Amino acid sequence: MRTVPTRPSWRWPSDRNISIESLLERPDSKLGISRGQSARNSQIPLPLAIYPDRPNSRGVEFGDRFQLASLTEGMGRSAGTVDAGPLAPGLKAGAAQEIRSPSDPSKVAGTVRFTDPKDVDTAVNTALKGFKSWSRTDPGVRAAALDRAADLLEDRRDRFMALLSIEAGKTLDDGIAEIREAVDFLRYYAARSRDMFSKMQPMPGPTGEENRLGWRGRGVFVCISPWNFPLAIFLGQVSAGLAAGNAVIAKPAEQTPLIAHEAICLMHEAGVPKDVLLCLPGEGDVGAALTSHPKIGGVAFTGSTETARAINRTLAAKDGPIVPFIAETGGLNAMIVDATALAEQVADDVVMSAFRSAGQRCSALRLLFVQDDVADHMIEMIEGAARELKLGDPSKPSTDVGPVIDEAQRQMLADHIATISKTQKLVYAGDAPNQGLFFAPHIVELKEAAALDREIFGPVLHVVRYKAKKLDQVLDAIDATGFGLTLGVHSRIEATVRKVIDRLDTGNVYINRNMIGAVVGTQPFGGSGLSGTGFKAGGPHYLMRFAVEQAVSVNTAAAERQCRVDRHG
Numbered sequence: 283m284r285t286v287p288t289r290p291s292w293r294w295p296s297d298r299n300i301s302i303e304s305l306l307e308r309p310d311s312k313l314g315i316s317r318g319q320s321a322r323n324s325q326i327p328l329p330l331a332i333y334p335d336r337p338n339s340r341g342v343e344f345g346d347r348f349q350l351a352s353l354t355e356g357m358g359r360s361a362g363t364v365d366a367g368p369l370a371p372g373l374k375a376g377a378a379q380e381i382r383s384p385s386d387p388s389k390v391a392g393t394v395r396f397t398d399p400k401d402v403d404t405a406v407n408t409a410l411k412g413f414k415s416w417s418r419t420d421p422g423v424r425a426a427a428l429d430r431a432a433d434l435l436e437d438r439r440d441r442f443m444a445l446l447s448i449e450a451g452k453t454l455d456d457g458i459a460e461i462r463e464a465v466d467f468l469r470y471y472a473a474r475s476r477d478m479f480s481k482m483q484p485m486p487g488p489t490g491e492e493n494r495l496g497w498r499g500r501g502v503f504v505c506i507s508p509w510n511f512p513l514a515i516f517l518g519q520v521s522a523g524l525a526a527g528n529a530v531i532a533k534p535a536e537q538t539p540l541i542a543h544e545a546i547c548l549m550h551e552a553g554v555p556k557d558v559l560l561c562l563p564g565e566g567d568v569g570a571a572l573t574s575h576p577k578i579g580g581v582a583f584t585g586s587t588e589t590a591r592a593i594n595r596t597l598a599a600k601d602g603p604i605v606p607f608i609a610e611t612g613g614l615n616a617m618i619v620d621a622t623a624l625a626e627q628v629a630d631d632v633v634m635s636a637f638r639s640a641g642q643r644c645s646a647l648r649l650l651f652v653q654d655d656v657a658d659h660m661i662e663m664i665e666g667a668a669r670e671l672k673l674g675d676p677s678k679p680s681t682d683v684g685p686v687i688d689e690a691q692r693q694m695l696a697d698h699i700a701t702i703s704k705t706q707k708l709v710y711a712g713d714a715p716n717q718g719l720f721f722a723p724h725i726v727e728l729k730e731a732a733a734l735d736r737e738i739f740g741p742v743l744h745v746v747r748y749k750a751k752k753l754d755q756v757l758d759a760i761d762a763t764g765f766g767l768t769l770g771v772h773s774r775i776e777a778t779v780r781k782v783i784d785r786l787d788t789g790n791v792y793i794n795r796n797m798i799g800a801v802v803g804t805q806p807f808g809g810s811g812l813s814g815t816g817f818k819a820g821g822p823h824y825l826m827r828f829a830v831e832q833a834v835s836v837n838t839a840a841a842e843r844q845c846r847v848d849r850h851g
Contacts, residue, residue, distance in 0.1 A: 294776040333803060336469040339462035340436055350679060356440030357677060364392035366543035369561040370405045381540055384451040384685040384719040385676055391449045394539040397562040402571040405531055405560050409502040410577060412557035413529035417499040421479035425472035428521050431552035432468035435461065442513060445541050447677040450512050451684040456639050459799060463514035466802035467820065468521045474825050475525035482834065490839030497829040499527025501579025504572045508585045509687050510642045512538035517545055518819055519582045524554060526828035528579060531560045533572055537687050539563035576602040580828065587611040587812050608827050610814040612737045613767030616649040616760045617797060618782060621656045623772035629663040631796040635770065637671060637723045638798060640686050641741035645768040645798045649734060651756050654747045661745060665710045668723045673715055685719040686740055695721045695740040702726055706733055731759040757785045767809035770797040789813065
């Protein structure tokens, strides 16, 4: 009799052996506080020491007025324009063009000289020479350079915070989170590379033979990053490629080349050779020239599904080695809220997931399913919370939502609202500042999920009501989108949560919390289907995609026989 395979079972993270009585015991009496004892537990690590193989990144306590003042004053002192261009030995570039702030177009963040696509071949050949030395550099030395870069990035926090604010429109909390993620990527991949690349792993085999398996770099990796995380994703891709022993050519988004320029200069200062890590700012023609080059060893890309498809076709059509394509794209990310969910928690998590970073996150909530029995109350609370959000200068602590990245993005959002409002219900439309590229949060109630047929990258939340007995139809609607990046579930019923997790092939599932802000080494991030190719960034398997395996087998018996011949003639 054949058995039907099942997925690994997910269970509510609880200990059923703990009695209800013990859970109801007052903490102060249990910890001895009422008897004057200290509540400190030496077994609980401090925040900087929660990871066994690396220091945690440093954060900022915004509730501490001294820390907040130090941050804002430091940003003011370290602000300054950047003159960016190709960072590649021997390359020149075209005329300089201004990069203006999306929050205030009258402010010039710096200038950039884009790469001439004709120079891509020179850059690739330079990187190939760098790869020969870097791939043979001791893995510990390579990892140490990444660790130094992480330390430098934390030391220059205020400088990068200022750049993230003026060039990318990042609010203070988003800026800190991005710097921390970049630091975590550098240290995490450094730690992982020490385990993977330092020595070959012995394999089982017959007596008289030694077998070992190891990892090596692939060659020149092309890393194409997006504008919505111009530091974290940018350095995440770059550090993974370098940690695996590859040379890297980074192509930043054309909207945010200044942050990339500063980050690459920092990496060079940390010890990564200039012929090993190159940066080629430019438009789509530079990316196309890189991905079609016959000598590259792989591509890491984060961006739109349409661009990922184009790169995939390019790689499949070109002659030469078959190389890996690591893609992380977007998604019609959904959240399911049933009648058992806590309304206050739902409102907080929905507003954060849909509107933080002006909705410009790959993981942002796009499609909210609310059980019909509680929908009126839930939608009212979400709308009320959205009304409290303040839009404005992202460098000010009082700002909740910053600008969208450019005029094209703002116009796309405006066109979407104008079109969908003709057939669906516009529940809420916020007010945006007159100056700058702002688009206020919007809430649209859909008659059915199929009314949203594409990802809308911005602060627009689409809501669908569902009957409790129709949960299967909700899961079918989510599955039918073809995306599989993030999913949220708000429910107190374990069976409901287990059913959703088992039914949907979604990369990251968040239960009773917001669905953004994945943490390196804790919540590896990435999707499947139209949302990505795997493995997950910030996870234990990611570096495998940047490397090749090599097996070495030695006939030790033959060596022994030769030794006997040498001894006895």
